[in-house]
Amino acid sequence: MINRKPTPPFKPSKDNNVRWTGFSGGLNTFFKPTELRPNELAQADNIMLVGSGVPTGRWGSQLYNQAGEAGRIRLLDAYYNSLTSTNTLLAMTDSGYMTKLNGASYTIITGASWPSGSNLQSVELGNNTYIAGVSASFVKFNGTNLIPYTALGIPTNVSVAQLSSASGFNTYSWLVTALSQTGETTPSVSMQLASLPLNLTTTSIKVTWNTVSANASILTGYNIYRGFPGLETWIASAPPSATQFYDNGTPNSPTLFPPTTNTTGGIQAKYILKFGDRLVLAGVAGDPSRIYVSGRYPLHDQFSVFSGGGYTLISPNDGDDITGLGITGNQIIGTNPSAAAILVFKKNATHRVTLSTVTLGSYNILDFQVQLLTNTAGASSGDTVMSVENDTYFFGRKGLYSVGMEAQYLNQIRTNELSFRVRDYARGLSAADYNDAAAGYMDNKYLVSFPARQETLMYDRERSAFGKWKTPWGITKWLRYFDGSATETWLAGSDSTAGIGKPTIYWMSPSFISDNGAAIGKVLQTRKEDMGDWSIFKVLKLFYVLFRNVRGNVNVALRIENRSGITIQAKTFAIAGQLGTGGWGDDQWGSQQWGQSEATIVITGDELARYSNIFKNVRVAQVQVSSTDANANWEFLAVRMTSQPLGDQSLPAADKV
Structure with a gap:
């Protein structure tokens, strides 16, 4: 069986x-x-x-107001003054005029204008909004009018004379510049003396010049530079009434050289930053590696050493221009933490600048300490740099990055890539997309828009998640605005490619289901x-x-x-x-x-x-x-x-x- x-x-x-x-x-x-x-x-x-x-x-979105007649919105900001209960929504378009909200339309603000295509940035300090643009002079808005700054002439008839018989084998040169609220003139003609001792403390040199003709409220002083010919650096400042200075071997600054452009009519800069009670400017035409820092409030619109301001070079003339400014917080934990620092972005690098003061003669001048954070990631557009809670976000050719304190790296400021999940999207952008990108931060979302593509890359900070938004028009500016009733409103400035065919400000809200009627x-x-x-x-x-x-x-x-x-x-x-x-x-x-x-x-x-x-x-x-x-x-x-x-x-x- x-x-x-x-x-x-x-x-x-x-x-x-x-x-x-x-x-x-x-x-x-x-x-x-x-x-x-x-x-x-x-x-x-x-x-x-x-x-x-x-x-x-x-x-969704709804029309908030028309901001101009042509092109795209180049500036979108708000002016607030609690003392006068003033709340003004500001915009500038390719029409070249600054406008303010008036119902569903606008009113032109007089006093200044800009060439078509000028991208502007602005900040408010001391009840004034300061407007920077590389194609026009520095301008402030006082709540009513635009007020440009007046340029000064260069000091003339500069002469130098030795008042002792001390001699040697050295030739020294002296230069004089004039100062205004916003800047400094280019230097006078160099006046030189030969056969001087190397140590000028053994002699005395009298430097004289003619008074610069200007309104008393415009001329704020003079700067005197001395050194070997072609290597002059700052030695002292003089009040606006002065026409002479006695050089008894005053120590030189090792870093403050005479300016190469006349900035007394306002420094023509692409980027502006409010840093505490100071202003910071960068992106100066012809001087792409220099940043200017103002004096402290109420001298916050004055950038001379005499007013407590100064300037420095960031990796000078390395072929990589400054593209934006930002702020990073303290990097020290414990007692007596260091002050916040200025972030200076280039296309392919990020630098951190801290400020302190050093005594030089009878002056306390700014001392800049520059630290390279990374030479592999920078910002492509200054309009993408945004403060996001305790960090600073920026968008560049490698995608979205943050600067801030790194967890588990005590006392270290570090840069981190956030956009690896959408890295191929960043790689597909054109050079124009990178340069025209503009960002905003609202509702815990970092929004970076590319106007020509009519697209916005949304980064949800709470969930570390991305999404791609498409709009009928290109978004050129973002603004988190508080209206007259203190209601937070999210605004997007657009080009004129859709909608009413004019540069328009749109109100963005989850309460809206469509884009002003468009699906x-x-x-x-x-x-x-x-x-x-x-x-x-x-x-x-x-x-x-x-x-x-x-x-x-x-x-x-x-x-x-x-x-x-x-x-x-x-x-x-x-x-x-x-x-x-x-x-x-x-x-x-x-x-x-x-x-x-x-x-x-x-x-x-x-x-x-x-x-x-x-x-x-x-x-x-x-x-x-x-x-x-x-x-x-x-x-x-x-x-x-x-x-x-x-x-x-x-x-x-x-x-x-």
Whole structure:
């Protein structure tokens, strides 16, 4: 009798359940869709995250006011004065005139103008807003008018005379410059004396000059320089009434050389920074490596040594120009921490500058200590440098970086890349995109916009996640603005490529569903899920999705790779919102504003689940959620897929080698 072993009962493979309950990783275009983590997205157009990482539509926009007649917005800032209860929204466009908000339009501010295409920066200090631009002189706004600074002439009839008989074999040169509130003239003609001793403390030299003709409120003093011919450095300052100075061997500054441009009419600089109670300027035409630091308030608009200011060179003439300014905080923990430092960005480097004072003769002059933080990452545009909580963010040719204290590196200021998940996006930008980039920080989001592309890269600081926003117009400036009622308002300055065809300021808010009536196309794609094993096929049985706060129509597509190796849409369906689509705002009536119902929408709604029987052979699967209606929005909560593995050698025979 033959003993046969009983045939074991058939045991089908256990079902594999895939659940995704949040996408806090955000957009990741650096890896392929099959390489992503379950909480990351392969596509996130016009998407932001809420809660634990729930995708929803980005902010919509509404016209706030027209800012000019031509081109794009080149400056967007606000002037506040609590003493006079003044709150003024300022803008400058390619029309060349500064404007202020007036209803839904603007009023031109008189006193100064700028050439078309001038990019400007501004800061407020001492109840004045100071405006810097490389193509025009320094200007301040006092709440009513623009006030330019008046340039001074160069001191003339400079002469020098030795008052003792001490002699030697050295030739010295003396130069005199005039000082105004904002700067310094170029030096006078060099006056030289030969046969002098090396140590001038053994003699006395009388330096005289003619008074510079100027209003008493403009001329603030004179600087005297001395040294071997061509190597003169600062030795002293004199009051505006002086016409002579006695040099008894006064010690020279080793770093303060005569200026190469006349800055008394205001330093023409691209970049301006408020650093405590001082102003910092950089990006000076013809002097791309120099930064100027003003005296302390109330001498904050004066940059001469006589006023407590000064200047220094940052890695001078290394072929890498200064591209922006920022601030980094204390790097010392404990008692007596050091002061904050100035960050100076170049295209390919980042420097940290600290200030102290040294005594030189009877003066306390600024002493600059320059430290290179990195020579591999810099800022491409000064408008991307933003203070973000305790750090400073900047965008350059290598992507988004931060400067701040590094965790677990006590007392160290370090730079860190934040954008590796979207590094290929940064690599795809053009030189113009880098140069024109502008950023803002609001609602814990760093937003860097590229006007020509009409795109914004959104970095969610709370979740360390990215998204890509697209707008009908290019965003050229961002501003976190507090209106007359102290309400925080997020504003975006635009070009004139869409909307009303004029440079416009838009109000951005999650309360708005559309872009001033234009639909916001929202598209989300998950990772490509292999459900446990990429090398076998599965029977995809069930497919579940969970939404919340659905408004309008939402389209869902399940995409699979079938046995032919082709990606197809195995299932598509639409979800109609349980919140309705009513409204009398821009959404329903085009560009005619019949009342902005969007501003008062409160979106609430229950969770909405949908499922489908699929029963198809798949290798990988991917979910896409999209909406194109002007009034559509949603929150995508979760996905579940149930599949049964088909076992080894379930791939098509054609794939066998």
